[in-house]
Amino acid sequence: MSRSGADLALLMLGGFRSLVDDATTELARRGYEDVRPVHDFAMRAIAAGADNASALGRHLSVSKQAAAKTIAVLQERGYVARDTDPLDARRKRLQVTALGFEVLRQGEEIFDQLRDQWKRKIGATELEKLEAHLVTLVGASSIRFDTPGWLSRDLG
Template sequence: MAEATPGYELPLRLFAAFRSIIDEVHAELAREGHPDIRPMHGFVFQAIGIDGTTAVELGARLGVSKQAAGKTIANLEKGGYVERGTDARDARRKIVRLTGKGVEVLDRSARLFETIQTRWAEAIGEDRLAALHADLRTLTPGELFQLDTPGWFGADR
């Protein structure tokens, strides 16, 4: 009979798998001309969404301060990934939107995740990967996109 794995190893292995995938995607994005994109930016792009959002709303969605969100927006704006504008329904509201370059990074990331998943299926078998997906869905019910992860990792929690 196999020896039991210590409980503390489970979150470490899950995080190591997450980190491995994210690091690989970002290394490839850097090779493809996006060296300034960081893991948190994926959460930011998802939180901005297709309709855009304000800095206040972005901070709330990410679980960070308005100032932290504003700094991230400024950096992404310099890189050409987002743009600021006014809300067509309310000119007082300043909206942040993804540019074509930002959407391109999201699309490319999605394809890279698919490539990694295919490679993992080849390594452990499609059935085992499908079972892993099913098991994780069972064990982690609820919202798939935890956009507040950057704030959750923050020191002020």
């Protein structure tokens, strides 16, 4: 049976969604019921240098206001903090807290476990082939922090 290009896109999105949903469920089971996928993207962007709402908004491809709301949630939950910039005492910089890094570490561990589940379902060789094909198709550096904004952008 031949599939359409749209079917391929939906299958790939379905694979992503399945992994993310399962990881979110497992994080909740481990006590992190308040973590959402966008929080992971935001914390990774902050750890990579997006140290204010404007920079985070650019990294996530969302408005400064949307980034500020995400920051407020992450601060309230203890995943990020605002610290005084050592070079400019008037400026406050965002930093991922130890708790935030623990959530990221737990998430990575969970994704490794989910990958192992997929390996058991289709076999190590087939999973390695799938990953190699995806690298060929989308490139080796497939991590994009702008996914939340890209998924929700208004094209109209």
